[in-house]
Amino acid sequence: MSVISDAPVLAAAEPSALAQRLYRAIWRWHFFAGLISVPFMISLAITGGLYLFNDEIDASLFRYRNYVAVGDTVLPPSKIVEKAIEAVPGGTLSSYRTPAGADRSARVTLSTDAGRELVFVDPYDGAVLDTVGAKEEFNEVVQDLHSLDYFGTSWERIIEVVAGFAIVLTLTGIYLWWPRNQTGGVLSVRGTPKKRVFWRDLHAVTGIFASVVILFLAFSGLLWSGFWGAKLNANLSANGMGYPVQLWDNVPHSMLITTDVQPNASWLMENAPVPESSLPASGQTALPPIGLDNAVTIADAAGMLPGYEMSPPSSETGVYTAAIYPADLHYERTLHLDQYTGERLVDIAFADYPATGKAIEWSVNVHKGQEWGLFNQLLMLATCLIVIAMSVSGVIMWWKRRPAGRIGVPPAPREKRIYIGLWAIAAVFGVLFPLTGLTILAMIVIDQFILHVVPLARRLFTFA
Template sequence: MQTTPARSPTDRWRFHRAVWRWHFYAGLFVLPFIAWLAVTGAAYLYQKPIDRWIHHDLKVVQPAHGMPTSASAQIAAVEAVAAGRTFRYTLPERVDGSVEIGVQQADGARDVYYVDPGTARVLGSLPDKGTFSGVVRRLHSLDLIGSWASALIEIAAGWAILLVITGVLLWWPRGQRGGVSSVRGRPAQRLFWRDLHAVTGVWVGAVLLFLALTGMPWSLLWGKQVNVWANGHDVGYPAGVRVDVPMSDQRLADTTATSWSMEQARLPTSHVAPAQHAAPPQQQAHEGHEGHGGRVSGDLAPQPGAIGIDAALERFNGIGMAPGYSVALPRGPMGVYSASVYPERVSLQRVVHMDQYSGRILLDMDYADYGALGRGLEWGINVHLGQQYGTVNRLLLLMACAAIFLLCVSGAVMWWKRRPAGGIGSPPLPHAKRTVAIVFALLCIGGILFPLMGLSLLVIGVLDFILTRGWRSS
């Protein structure tokens, strides 16, 4: 009877070596990004209290005794000192908070003025998104280095997903006693950092995977295309935007900060009566077809016959808008008042559009109106931001950010201790080059789901194939 020869130890570990090689490449590329995102993300978790502390003179006021001043008086006070028109009015969430009034200048630049609602005194201004939290968010998204930075975020998030998957495969117990749930050795030894990296990674890997996936909606290609697809198939933004109401060609994201699911939502149009707006004949002819994509101008000047911001706020308060909501002011004679609020609990998200002349509610949409994909992604985004479950959500993510940073540091130290002189220290290839090809092909499945990451994976795979003369081990 013929017996099958026992496989050599090298043969048994060939799959491990191939996975290790791609895990190394993933870490080499993505660890600096992950460490950066962990640090900036931890700071963003506590944006509101930090903003109140840093910008205390702008954001905190003495609670008003008696009736506060009107919104129109506050806007008039701002426009008396600002070179532009008001485009957004935001009420405070707390009784000791200031009103925030967004002003757009003639060249398109935007500033936010802070006003004491009790006295209508202008406290000062900052550039739009110029608060501490605004800067941290731009740092977190790498937006400060250009619009193409979202492509780097998408690539890094895709590689982070591969990093978690390959890391779990490398951690999986194969009879060893250490490095599974305990750390061996001392800090001077590479073994200590290897075990620390493995144990930390397996505990925080699920959170890292979740954060990478829920961060994808902001990415350049994947996020944009999924948003367009979801909103085109009734699984993204509310079906309410497709009711038989005259719609403009303006998007909600053009007027105010909005949720991911609402970025493609078009604004309805106000009904323009002839007595309210005497337009040239050509413009009147176009407005007669406003239900088929009517145009909203960028004119922020108050329109004759409009109810005004004070009456609009009274109506929005009357329908129960949550505290801290913003109102985007109408643009041109066909524009609408758009109130939006995005509290910590995703179920309280709400967007309401109002006719600027009659005060009639044209559309009233909330989280329950989103499609299935929209609800799922919005919930994930809210958890990602540390908002959905309040203090518990923030504390868990803060600990996760610290663990992710430790994961990056331990990986870097482990590599530094094993790197050879004059090389990057790539893990050795298995003797069977077919094993490397199989692992590479499996990873390419993820590249299909996330195209930018897939393109970078293909580039690295081709370079590795060429430099190793066809994945031949030395």
């Protein structure tokens, strides 16, 4: 629920000394988790709040390259790709995004020695509206910062740890907030900004109202984590609860998965195998490839929602892959076409997902603010603002209460038996979320050994 917290004054009617010691132990863990998570929580909230409005940003700040005047005749996709390659000499086609509407541009993604380049083209006259590196496109940068992928894939592990700590903070925060005969700081904020109690109450009250949504965001965010999310995806698929594996039973598989040909694949489909096109048998004449224009025509005729991404074959056994993952989940779809015959080898839509797959894709959609229109966006934005407010208020109240020259970790209970139950809970949490569990284990080692053995650490971290 919160980040760096402060303990409210314990009521005189506290049930027992044991309850007070338990309270302080949980407060101490809450503090450690917040100390680690604060900068990441603020970063996630800011970038997440921006990404909620990626379509609105494209329609305003970048309207010049995403919207066009409606013309009479749309150029064939191959001609649009030619115009894009003329603007980026040496580029090769990576994917082609069809116009999402009559007034929308086409987008061609080209592979170059410097990386992927996005070229926005007017589909009526072939005019190049803009070129930008894929890693420099605004919404892509925001998304990569949100996932920490901007700094390399190894940083994605931190997201899993932070999401796990968000769960720890929320559950321990609810325990610390729980009314214990106090009248203030439960649903109202006491004092003024000059007083520490104001920041404590602001921290607790805003947190309790957003706790359910924060828990939801943490769990759904874990789906993207490189370890926990990948393991869950693999386990669901292996047990018939992920993508429908039976759709691949009658087609040959390549060594590629969906993210190899569609970088922005949905969570459920990202590890689904890509089928192969059939080569002619010995002695038979090979058919000519159908080409991009025919592939787009076939996908359009199959009912793909406009604005889908079409990836060309990467080898002689490769396939054309059309995919779209829009706000309306009912139009989510992935289509693989044989590059020689145009046959639909695999055609999977949201309606084909099992119940678990639908539930997960729905949670991802809500997380991204796409399920209930503006209400969903504002709900998630409000939660992002609350996370920022809790982080800032937590830092301020910590700063106000810390001893000069010290971190000021809340004092630990002297009775070690109070930690046995907490360690057991941490062990269970570690089994469910291994990377977060390892971080908690490191916290326990620091808390129980290093802070007691190293004099400088003990002085720096202790409250008094």
